[in-house]
Amino acid sequence: xxxxxxxxxxxxxxxxxxxxxxxYELARHGGLHAVTLREATRRAGVTAAAAYRHFSGLDDLLLxxxxxxxxxxxxxxxRRQGLVAETEQVPQAVALLEAVGLGYIDFAxxxxxxxxxxxxxxxxxxxxxxxxxxxDSGRTPYQLLTDAIGRLVAIGALPPERAEPAAVLCWxxxxxxxxxxxxxxxxxxxxATLDALADELVRGxxxxxxxxxxxxxxxxxxxxxxxxxxxx
Amino acid sequence: xxxxxxxxxxxxxxxxxxxxxxxYELARHGGLHAVTLREATRRAGVTAAAAYRHFSGLDDLLLxxxxxxxxxxxxxxxRRQGLVAETEQVPQAVALLEAVGLGYIDFAxxxxxxxxxxxxxxxxxxxxxxxxxxxDSGRTPYQLLTDAIGRLVAIGALPPERAEPAAVLCWxxxxxxxxxxxxxxxxxxxxATLDALADELVRGxxxxxxxxxxxxxxxxxxxxxxxxxxxx
DNA sequence: TGTACATCAGTGAACGCGCGTTCACTGATGTAC
DNA sequence: TGTACATCAGTGAACGCGCGTTCACTGATGTAC
Numbered sequence: 001x002x003x004x005x006x007x008x009x010x011x012x013x014x015x016x017x018x019x020x021x022x023x024y025e026l027a028r029h030g031g032l033h034a035v036t037l038r039e040a041t042r043r044a045g046v047t048a049a050a051a052y053r054h055f056s057g058l059d060d061l062l063l064x065x066x067x068x069x070x071x072x073x074x075x076x077x078x079r080r081q082g083l084v085a086e087t088e089q090v091p092q093a094v095a096l097l098e099a100v101g102l103g104y105i106d107f108a109x110x111x112x113x114x115x116x117x118x119x120x121x122x123x124x125x126x127x128x129x130x131x132x133x134x135x136d137s138g139r140t141p142y143q144l145l146t147d148a149i150g151r152l153v154a155i156g157a158l159p160p161e162r163a164e165p166a167a168v169l170c171w172x173x174x175x176x177x178x179x180x181x182x183x184x185x186x187x188x189x190x191x192a193t194l195d196a197l198a199d200e201l202v203r204g205x206x207x208x209x210x211x212x213x214x215x216x217x218x219x220x221x222x223x224x225x226x227x228x229x230x231x232x
Numbered sequence: 233x234x235x236x237x238x239x240x241x242x243x244x245x246x247x248x249x250x251x252x253x254x255x256y257e258l259a260r261h262g263g264l265h266a267v268t269l270r271e272a273t274r275r276a277g278v279t280a281a282a283a284y285r286h287f288s289g290l291d292d293l294l295l296x297x298x299x300x301x302x303x304x305x306x307x308x309x310x311r312r313q314g315l316v317a318e319t320e321q322v323p324q325a326v327a328l329l330e331a332v333g334l335g336y337i338d339f340a341x342x343x344x345x346x347x348x349x350x351x352x353x354x355x356x357x358x359x360x361x362x363x364x365x366x367x368d369s370g371r372t373p374y375q376l377l378t379d380a381i382g383r384l385v386a387i388g389a390l391p392p393e394r395a396e397p398a399a400v401l402c403w404x405x406x407x408x409x410x411x412x413x414x415x416x417x418x419x420x421x422x423x424a425t426l427d428a429l430a431d432e433l434v435r436g437x438x439x440x441x442x443x444x445x446x447x448x449x450x451x452x453x454x455x456x457x458x459x460x461x462x463x464x
Numbered sequence: 465t466g467t468a469c470a471t472c473a474g475t476g477a478a479c480g481c482g483c484g485t486t487c488a489c490t491g492a493t494g495t496a497c
Numbered sequence: 498t499g500t501a502c503a504t505c506a507g508t509g510a511a512c513g514c515g516c517g518t519t520c521a522c523t524g525a526t527g528t529a530c
Contacts, residue, residue, distance in 0.1 A: 012506075037484065049486080050507045058484065121415040142417075168409075168418055169433055175416070176408020177400075183353040184407070185374075186400055201401050208436040244473075270516065281519080282474045290517065 016054035016064075018044040020132070023065040027117040035065055035117065062122050067133040069118025070125070072111065074135025077103030077144050089155050094206060097148040101174040101202040104141070108178030109194070115182065119175070145171060157210060166209040173205040248286035248296075250276040252364070255297040259349040267297055267349065294354050299365040301350025302357070304343065306367025309335030309376050321387050326438060329380040333406040333434035336373070340410035341426070347414065351407070377403060389442060398441040405437040 012018065022043035026034045037058050041048045055061045080103035084095040108115040119125070123133065125142045133140050139147065149166050152158040158166060180186050181194055189197075244250065254275035258266045269290050273280045287293045312335035316327040340347040351357070355365065357374045365372050371379065381398050384390040390398060412418050413426055421429075 015506080036482080038482070047508055048484080049509080052485075053506055119416075125417050165429060165432065168412070168429055169436065172409035172412050172433060173405045173437070174408065175412060176406065176410075177404035178408075179411065180400070180404050180407060184351075185357050197397060197400055200397065201404060204401065204437070204440040205405070208440050247473080268516070269518090279475050280517080281476080284518075285473055 012044075012046065012050075015044065015046060015050065018046075019051055019054060019061060020064045020068060023061050024068045024114065024117075027065050027069065028111055028113045031113040032062070032117045032120050034113070035062055037061060059122075062117075064130075064132065066118050066120065066123040067128060067130040069111075069114040070123060070128055070130075070133035070141055071135060072114060073104065073107045073118055073141045074133070074137075074139060074144060076107035076110070077141060078135045078137055079103060080106065081144075090157050093148070093151045093155055093157060094210070097145075097152065097170070098202045098206050100141075100145050100148050101170060101205070102198060104174045105178050105181065105198045105202075108182050112182040115178065152210070162209075169209055170205055173201060177201050244276075244278065244282075247276065247278060247282065250278075251283055251286060251293060252296045252300055255293050256300045256346065256349075259297050259301065260343055260345045263345040264294070264349045264352050266345070267294055269293060291354075294349075296362075296364065298350050298352065298355040299360060299362040301343075301346040302355060302360055302362075302365035302373055303367060304346060305336065305339045305350055305373045306365070306369075306371060306376060308339035308342070309373060310367045310369055311335060312338065313376075322389050325380070325383045325387055325389060326442070329377075329384065329402070330434050330438050332373075332377050332380050333402060333437070334430060336406045337410050337413065337430045337434075340414050344414040347410065384442070394441075401441055402437055405433060409433050 019040050022040040023035050025043070026036065026039055037051050037055075038048045040061065041051050051061065055064070077100050080099035081096055084092060084099055086092060087095075123130075125140070128140050128142070135141075135144070137144075145167055146163075149158065149163050149170075152166075153160050153163050177198060181189075181198075186194065186197075251272050254272040255267050257275070258268065258271055269283050269287075270280045272293065273283050283293065287296070309332050312331035313328055316324060316331055318324060319327075355362075357372070360372050360374070367373075367376070369376075377399055378395070381390065381395050381402075384398075385392050385395050409430060413421075413430075418426065418429070
C-alpha cells in the first residue's frame with residue numbers, strides 16, 4: 001500500500017494497482033462517496049478514460065477498493081490476535097475470538113473511511129476471496145471470525161450447530177459498536193471510554209455466546225417470538 | 233404521513249410538509265442517496281427553486297427527512313412495547329427494554345431505506361427533539377431506550393452508574409444486527425431465521441447488561457485492555 | 465364594502481459543476497522474420 | 498542484428514446527465530385605509 005511508485009514496466013507500470021491505491025486513499029479520507037473514477041485517475045496522473053483498460057467501470061473500481069479495505073481490516077484483527085498470550089486451551093481460544101472483535105473495532109476507529117467502504121456491501125464479505133482482501137495470514141476478516149469460532153467448536157467449548165449463530169451474533173454486536181463509535185452518538189466519547197466499552201462489549205458477547213443456558217433453549221420465554229412486520 | 237393531499241390553504245397549502253413527505257418516500261425506496269431536492273420538488277409538483285422558501289438547502293431537507301424516519305422508528309418500538317404483557321415488575325421492565333431492540337430491528341427490516349436515512353448521522357439521535365422525530369408517546373427512539381433503562385434503574389435492577397454503558401451496549405448490538413440483516417451478509421437469511429436470531433440477540437444483550445458479575449468488574453482479566461491504534 | 469398596496473410563495477430560465485462513459489487516435493512496447 | 502509490423506495502454510476531446518443553487522419575475526394572498 002505504498003503510493004506514487006510507478007515502477008515503470010510497461011506504459012505506466014501497473015496502472016490498475018495505482019488506481020486501486022489512489023481510490024483507497026480517497027476512501028480513507030472521504031469515505032465511499034469520495035471514491036470517483038475521475039479523481040482516482042487524476043491522482044494516478046492519467047486520463048479518466050485510461051481506467052477503462054483495467055476496470056469495467058466505477059463499480060469495478062469500488063469493489064477493488066473495498067477489497068483493499070478488507071485486507072487492512074484482516075491485518076488489524078491479526079495484530080490483536082498476535083497479542084494473545086499462550087495459556088490453557090479454552091481461555092486462549094476465547095481470547096482469540098475476542099481479538100477478532102477488538103481488531104475489528106480498532107480498524108473502524110482508526111480508519112473510518114476505509115471501514116465504511118469495505119463494509120458498504122459492495123464486497124459480499126463471505127465471498128471476498130480476492131487476494132487483496134486477505135491479511136498476512138491469507139485469510140479474510142470473515143474467515144478469521146469463523147476460524148476463531150471453529151476453534152472453540154473443535155475444543156468442545158461450543159456445539160457445532162451453534163457456530164453459525166455465534167458468528168452472526170458476535171459480528172452484529174461488534175459491527176454495531178464500530179458504526180456508532182465512528183459516526184454514531186458515541187463518536188464524541190473520549191478514546192479511553194470507548195476502549196473500556198469495547199472491551200466490555202466484546203467480552204460480554206463472547207461470554208453470552210458460550211453460555212449454553214442463555215443460548216440453547218430458544219423458547220425459554222413464551223412472550224412473542226414471531227415478528228410483527230411493516231412500520232407505519 | 234399521507235401523500236398527495238395538498239389541502240390548499242395558501243399557495244400550495246403546506247409545501248414544507250409535502251417536500252418532507254416526498255423526500256421521505258424517496259428515502260424509503262432508494263435510501264439516503266435517492267433523496268434529492270429536484271426529485272422531491274418534482275414529486276410535489278413544484279419548481280426546484282420553491283424548496284428554498286422552506287429549506288436552507290439540501291442538507292436541511294435531509295435532516296427533516298431523517299426526523300420523519302426517527303418518528304417511524306419510535307412508533308415501531310412503541311408497537312413492540314404495546315405487546316408486552318403485564319407481569320411482575322422486573323420481568324416486565326426487562327421485556328420493555330427488549331421491545332426497544334426488537335422494534336428497532338423490525339423497523340430496519342421493514343423499511344431499510346428509511347432506516348438508513350434516519351440513522352445516517354444527519355440527525356444526532358440524542359438531540360433530535362424535533363416533533364417529527366417522536367412516536368405517538370412523544371418520545372424519540374433514544375428516549376424510549378433511556379426510559380426503558382431508567383425504569384430498570386428505578387426498580388433497582390440496574391445500578392445508576394451502569395445506565396449509560398448499558399444504553400450504549402444495547403444500542404450497539406441491536407444496531408449492528410439491524411445493519412447486517414438489511415444489507416449485510418445475513419440479508420439473505422429466511423425471515424424466520426432472522427426473527428429467531430433477533431430474539432436471541434436481544435435477550436442475550438439485555439441479560440448480559442443486567443448481569444452484574446460480567447459487567448461490574450471491568451478488570452477481571454489482565455490481558456490488554458488498552459488499544460493499539462492505527463491500522464496498516 | 466371596496467380599493468390600493470405590501471408581502472411573499474412559487475416560477476422559469478439559467479449558471480456551473482463534476483461525474484461516468486464513448487470514441488477515434490497515437491505512440492510506445494514486444495514480436496516475427 | 499536489424500527492420501516491419503501487430504498489439505494495446507493511455508490520450509484528449511466530447512457527450513449527456515442530473516444535480517444544487519441563483520436570480521429577477523409574477524401573481525395570488527392578506528392587510529390597511
